[in-house]
Amino acid sequence: MTTKDKTLKGKFIVIEGLEGAGKSTAIATVKAWLEAKGLQVVCTREPGGTPLAEQLRTLVKQAAPQEQIAPETELLLMYASRVQLLRNVIEPALSVGQWVLADRHDLSSRAYQGGGRQLGDTLINTLRQAVLGDTRPDLTLYLDIDPALGLARAAHRGELDRIEQEQLAFFERTRDKYLQIAATEPGIVVIDASQTLAQVQTALQQALDSSGL
Numbered sequence: 001m002t003t004k005d006k007t008l009k010g011k012f013i014v015i016e017g018l019e020g021a022g023k024s025t026a027i028a029t030v031k032a033w034l035e036a037k038g039l040q041v042v043c044t045r046e047p048g049g050t051p052l053a054e055q056l057r058t059l060v061k062q063a064a065p066q067e068q069i070a071p072e073t074e075l076l077l078m079y080a081s082r083v084q085l086l087r088n089v090i091e092p093a094l095s096v097g098q099w100v101l102a103d104r105h106d107l108s109s110r111a112y113q114g115g116g117r118q119l120g121d122t123l124i125n126t127l128r129q130a131v132l133g134d135t136r137p138d139l140t141l142y143l144d145i146d147p148a149l150g151l152a153r154a155a156h157r158g159e160l161d162r163i164e165q166e167q168l169a170f171f172e173r174t175r176d177k178y179l180q181i182a183a184t185e186p187g188i189v190v191i192d193a194s195q196t197l198a199q200v201q202t203a204l205q206q207a208l209d210s211s212g213l
């Protein structure tokens with residue numbers, strides 16, 4: 001386990017990727033595999049996952065026609081949501097030996113706000129240290145997809161939220177940041193999400209099998 005806090009007995013797996021990469025689909029698959037092994041699995045999503053964090057999710061996703069939302073505000077709302085989820089759901093679950101399967105976590109902020117919004121690393125690293133402490137995912141599965149393909153897959157869902165309305169260049173910077181971090185940090189497996197569903201599932205299974213968890 002990568003967390004240094006030995007009181008956390010469960011494992012923490014995060015699924016990451018751009019819009020339409022197939023995170024929800026992957027989570028359903030991984031959850032079924034883990035449960036078949038007899039593990040207790042708690043699924044989370046970010047932003048969101050507690051009553052207050054869900055309100056913050058609504059705030060960050062809804063259009064704000066009367067007021068520009070500053071990138072720093074967006075970042076702070078993401079971390080406010082994250083700390084609520086960590087303290088109230090993720091850490092309690094890990095401490096009793098449950099496994100946590102997360103739809104997005106800290107890496108999303110580093111990619112979207114750090115890369116997409118070009119906020120850089122200083123403020124983000126300060127927030128990470130303050131909010132996360134020693135709690136880190138044991139494994140991150142990053143579903144990598146060309147933003148145009150991801151957005152096309154997700155397009156049928158109707159009205160776009162505030163972040164989804166960004167230009168392609170924003171998502172390209174976000175993807176670049178994901179790939180840059182994955183290339184330099186341990187514990188992040190990159191999966192080609194442009195493959196067929198069956199191929200993605202095989203890659204997910206291989207990543208889990210070779211993770212040593």
Ligand code: Z5A
Pocket residue numbers: 017018019020021022023024025026045046047078104105106107108109110112113153154163164193194195196197198200
């Ligand atoms: N955000 C942020 O900026 N900073 C942060 O710190 C955090 C988040 C935590 C959350 O949006 C937004 O917040 C997100 C990032 C930002 N904004 N954007 N853009 P969300 O949670 O509402 O949505 P999302 O995370 O972007 O997920 P999604 O749209 O639900 O995508 P998905 O879960 O990855 O995709 P999916 O639903 O599994 O699949 C999409 C479709 O593709 C679906 O019809 C599938 O059947 C299909 N699919 C899936 N896999 C395949 C394959 N392999 N082939 C073909 N078709 C497939």
